[in-house]
Amino acid sequence: MPPESHREEDIFESQFIDRYLSEYASISSIVREALPFELLATVGGVIAGIIFSGMTSELEMIPGLIVIYPGVLGLRGNISSTLGSRLGSAIHMGLITDIDRNNPELTNNISGSLLLGFIMAILLGFLGHFVTLALGFESAGAFKLILICAISALTSGVILSFVAVLLAIGMFRFGFDPDNVVTPSIATIGDIVSMFMLFLSAKLVVML
């Protein structure tokens, strides 16, 4: 037990901390910062949903496509948003200042995330096929599902990396903090682009 005077200081300090905290984390300030981005993201989600609802004939023709769709969207979002936040950190550290093909920091970031997306796409198609079979459902076959995953992962990866690099460097040039802009915008665009690429690659595989 601390002496009486210390206790009073402690109480004073904890009251001070509480007051500081309720200002730092006031409900209205959090809502004001987060709501616009979340509303924008829902618009992106609804556009992705409209593409998804246009895929009904592909969903019927390729059994197992509905199984890999959440994974394809989730992977793309995770990989591109970590790419965006890494680019932000690299720009803050001064490692990337320009769109320069000879800068290994930039090329390694992009090729790393593309390769990661490709590996995960193969795993996703593979898992999608065998888990679907194991549960007793019909599947279009490992090859078709892996092909759909790989094509959509690579094409959407290239587009989103391009957008992330342009946004990160452009925003920095115009004096914005890339961390605040790149991740939410990639989250919004990412769903639309990867859903569209999933749609196109499913169409392509149906034609094969």
Next chain:
Amino acid sequence: MKKAKKQTSYYTVQGIIKRGLPVLSITCVIGIIVGQVLNTREKSLLSMPAILILIPSLIKIGGDTGSMLGARLSSAFHMGLGDRIYRNPVVHNSVIAAAIVGFVSSISVSVLVFLASHFMGFGMPFLTLLEISLIAVVIELLVVYSATVAIAFASHRFGIDPDDTVIPLIASLGDLVGVMGIFVALHLLEII
């Protein structure tokens, strides 16, 4: 591959892949589980295109607001603001704020889906869409926020930095609970 020269850069392809693979593999497995849940009801989903429009945006809300909540909690811990779960203003206010953002977004999703599905000619009554969204979001936010607060406190207690690992996990947990929430709502409203 033309990266034969000496690896002196800060970011290497190998490093990026090595850090990404474990977490992404877990999210990949969760994604497949979500897909299988959808697969069990594929027939009825395909007959209701309005629900297909609703799914991607609605299941994102829990993951998005949950990751924001997780990021805020971990920053608060890093700054040393509060160690208690109960009566902690940061936890309290962040959860309430995230829930407000989640509810407002779910209402906006149902309005947007209603408009989109009407323009595309397979309208569903607005009230039904709103009910589905609200029921699904209540379930999603309850589960995801409890998990987020628990994970944030656990990683703080055990000294793990909850940056790259926790947020993708919360996002895919949000997908899983979101899809289940939508199915629960569809069952409660006796649509499937």
